[in-house]
Each structure stands twice: as structure tokens, then as C-alpha cells.
Amino acid sequence: MRRPVLVLHATFALLVLLVAIPASAAVHDVQQQGFVFNPSEITIDKGDTVRWHWNDGIHTVTNGVNPNSPDAGALFDAPLDNGNATFEYTFTITGTIPYHCRFHFGLGMTGTVTVNNDVPVKASTWGRIKALYGGEAD
Numbered sequence: 067m068r069r070p071v072l073v074l075h076a077t078f079a080l081l082v083l084l085v086a087i088p089a090s091a092a093v094h095d096v097q098q099q100g101f102v103f104n105p106s107e108i109t110i111d112k113g114d115t116v117r118w119h120w121n122d123g124i125h126t127v128t129n130g131v132n133p134n135s136p137d138a139g140a141l142f143d144a145p146l147d148n149g150n151a152t153f154e155y156t157f158t159i160t161g162t163i164p165y166h167c168r169f170h171f172g173l174g175m176t177g178t179v180t181v182n183n184d185v186p187v188k189a190s191t192w193g194r195i196k197a198l199y200g201g202e203a204d
Contacts, residue, residue, distance in 0.1 A: 091156070093117055096177065098125055098146055101170045103177040111182050115156045120146045125167045125175070127153050133168045143168075157181045 091113040097104045098121050108116065118127045125146040130138030141163065144153040157163070160181045167175040 091115060093154075095119060097121060098123075098167075101167075101173045101175045103165075103167075103175065106177040107180070108177070109180040109182065110157060112157060112160055112184050114181075115154050116179055117152055117154045118144075118146055120148070120151045123147070125169060127155075127165055128168050129163055129165045131164045132166060133171055138168075 092110070093115045094108055094110050094117070096108060096116060096118045098118060100122070103118070110116065126143060127146050128139050128143040129141040132138065142153075142155045142165075144150065144155075146153055146167075157179060160183050162178055162180045164176065164178050166177070169175075
């Protein structure tokens with residue numbers, strides 16, 4: 067192969083890798099305010115982190131629909147109080163994960179984190195890359 071062709075292939079491979087690299091993970095903040103989590107519903111991407119912030123009282127951040135759920139605390143079960151002012155959890159599974167405060171579930175202190183799949187490479191982006199190298203765009 068001639069040198070220009072090798073450079074062309076190497077450049078193409080680098081572009082494909084750069085397009086396929088996902089954006090860096092984000093951190094989403096949730097405030098504890100009295101007996102509520104604010105926001106109580108949040109949507110994030112897989113690999114993102116949620117950080118809960120304590121404001122007052124004694125609380126927990128516990129996954130599960132309620133304290134009696136068989137899976138309660140299986141992913142996370144952390145205190146949120148003056149000695150533990152923040153709690154962070156990085157979500158590596160997709161779906162809707164309910165959570166609650168063990169002490170104040172009966173007062174409606176609940177929330178959900180909806181975790182989306184990784185963002186795929188768009189077909190239109192792939193078409194533009196192919197067009198750069200003499201192929202037809204989709």
C-alpha cells in the first residue's frame with residue numbers, strides 16, 4: 067500500500083473511535099428538603115452519578131419500592147444526616163430504580179431514578195464519515 071492510503075485508513079479509524087467514545091459521565095444533584103427528595107424523579111444516562119444532599123433531620127437513601135421490599139437496600143442503603151451530608155451512587159444498570167427514606171417512607175419520602183441506555187452512534191454521523199472518504203452518505 068502507498069503511504070497516502072495508510073494515512074487515510076489510520077485517519078478513518080481514529081475518526082470512528084472518536085465518534086464511538088461516549089460523552090463523559092455526568093453528576094446529577096438531588097436535595098433532601100424536609101420529607102421530600104427534590105427532584106423526586108430524575109432521568110440520567112447509564113454511567114452517570116446521582117449525588118443526594120442532606121439539609122436537615124435523619125434520613126436514608128435506600129433503593130427499593132418500600133422498606134419491606136425484598137430488594138430494599140440491594141443496590142444502595144446510605145445514611146443522609148449531619149454526619150453524612152452527601153451520598154453518591156453511580157448507576158451501571160438501566161431501567162427505573164425506585165428509592166426511599168427508610169424512616170419517612172410513610173410520609174411519601176420516595177423517588178425514582180430512570181437510567182437510559184448508552185447513547186448509540188447516530189447513523190447520520192456514520193454517513194458523514196463515509197462521505198469524507200468518498201463513500202455515499204446515508
